[in-house]
Amino acid sequence: MNTTTTYRQKDSGWQIIVSWKDTSGHWHQKSKQGFARKADAKEYEAQLLKEIKNRPCPVDQALAGITLEKFCEIFLLSKQSITPNTKCNYTAAVRSLQDIAKKPVHTITYLDIQTAVSAWKIKPQTQKQYKTKLDVLFRAAVKPYGLIAANPMQDIEITKDRQKKERLTVSADQFRNMIAGSRMDAAVALAICYYTGLRRGELFGLTWEDISWTGQTVRINKQLDVYAGRITEPKSRNGFRTVPIPQPLLLMLRDYHRTAPLDMRRRLFPHPQGTLEKMRTALRAEDPAFTPHCLRHTYATTLLAKGIDIRTVAALMGDDTKTVIGTYVHYTDEMRAAAAEEIQKIFSNYF
Numbered sequence: 279m280n281t282t283t284t285y286r287q288k289d290s291g292w293q294i295i296v297s298w299k300d301t302s303g304h305w306h307q308k309s310k311q312g313f314a315r316k317a318d319a320k321e322y323e324a325q326l327l328k329e330i331k332n333r334p335c336p337v338d339q340a341l342a343g344i345t346l347e348k349f350c351e352i353f354l355l356s357k358q359s360i361t362p363n364t365k366c367n368y369t370a371a372v373r374s375l376q377d378i379a380k381k382p383v384h385t386i387t388y389l390d391i392q393t394a395v396s397a398w399k400i401k402p403q404t405q406k407q408y409k410t411k412l413d414v415l416f417r418a419a420v421k422p423y424g425l426i427a428a429n430p431m432q433d434i435e436i437t438k439d440r441q442k443k444e445r446l447t448v449s450a451d452q453f454r455n456m457i458a459g460s461r462m463d464a465a466v467a468l469a470i471c472y473y474t475g476l477r478r479g480e481l482f483g484l485t486w487e488d489i490s491w492t493g494q495t496v497r498i499n500k501q502l503d504v505y506a507g508r509i510t511e512p513k514s515r516n517g518f519r520t521v522p523i524p525q526p527l528l529l530m531l532r533d534y535h536r537t538a539p540l541d542m543r544r545r546l547f548p549h550p551q552g553t554l555e556k557m558r559t560a561l562r563a564e565d566p567a568f569t570p571h572c573l574r575h576t577y578a579t580t581l582l583a584k585g586i587d588i589r590t591v592a593a594l595m596g597d598d599t600k601t602v603i604g605t606y607v608h609y610t611d612e613m614r615a616a617a618a619e620e621i622q623k624i625f626s627n628y629f
Contacts, residue, residue: 282297282298283297284297285316285319288311289312291312291314292313292315292318292319293309293311293313293319294311294313294320294322294323294326295308296308296309296323310322341423343382344382344383344425345380345382346386346415349383349419349423350368350369350415353418354368361503361510361513362503362505363503367411368411368415371408371415372412372415374394374398375395375412376394378390378394383416383419387430388433388434391434395434395435398436405436409431412431412434413432413434416430417429417431445575445605447572447579447580448472448564448568448576452564453468453472453576455564456468460557462533462537462538463547463552463556464556466530467547467553468561468573470527473524473526473577474522475521475573475577475578476498476521477501477596478571480501480517482547482554483498483500483501483509484496484546485544485545486544486546491528491532495522497519498512498520499512501517516592516596516598517596519593521594578591578595
């Protein structure tokens with residue numbers, strides 16, 4: 279790399295300026311001023327040259343000066359395995375930084391990001407998700423893209439969620455009311471979530487070949503993005519699983535199989551968006567705060583309350599034990615009553 283060094287007097291002192299041309303033919307400068315003598319400025323030249331030599335060099339010179347917004351687009355194009363929902367989360371995380379999103383990546387500092395993050399008016403959980411996505415993005419900018427030397431997200435602090443999030447569960451009576459007041463497709467969809475704990479995408483990815491009538495099980499090996507209409511594999515290896523079908527659900531599925539509309543892809547729910555909206559309507563009729571995911575919470579809590587061990591629950595839900603402990607283990611009135619009864623038995627003879 280060819281460099282040119284210039285010294286000049288400025289503001290009653292000396293300034294050193296090092297100029298160089300990158301591989302794309304663009305000129306750059308790095309300077310330092312405030313030296314009392316020209317000799318002092320010359321001594322500093324070696325340090326400036328070292329900084330220039332260690333300066334990040336983009337793997338593609340076309341990326342030099344690229345904005346964070348544009349870099350995010352390029353990064354996502356290279357990640358074919360990322361789901362549409364996850365891509366939307368990356369884009370939202372970048373946009374949450376507002377004006378910083380339009381700055382060249384190599385000019386963005388820790389202070390820039392921390393200032394923007396401190397101004398966030400979003401839920402702590404969303405802040406945590408955005409921070410994770412931005413961290414991945416800036417780490418990619420360091421390596422393999424070579425846009426920056428260090429990740430400015432490394433020491434970013436966000437609002438800590440000190441409130442324990444309440445996990446809503448659906449009672450047996452509420453579930454029966456939902457089923458009774460729903461169309462057949464929505465009733466079956468609600469029942470599958472209630473009796474098997476499937477995620478929304480897993481539910482709408484089901485085909486009739488996934489149902490074993492003799493084994494009384496449902497096989498989960500794919501998921502559907504309802505709005506993008508895209509089938510993908512489960513999010514993790516744990517997502518591939520086989521879950522038993524309780525007798526009440528098996529009877530509902532048999533009735534539904536006889537009357538369900540024909541679909542070339544053999545999906546249980548040919549019109550997922552419509553079915554999902556009917557599910558939400560039925561859930562909100564019982565409690566405005568209910569969502570389809572509450573049925574998954576209900577499934578996990580019910581199994582744990584009845585003494586099913588955590589590893590088994592994790593396997594049935596396609597999660598790891600850490601997630602089950604941190605997300606789904608919470609006390610319902612039934613669990614409190616059962617715990618109180620057991621505690622009485624355990625300590626009754628201690629006096």
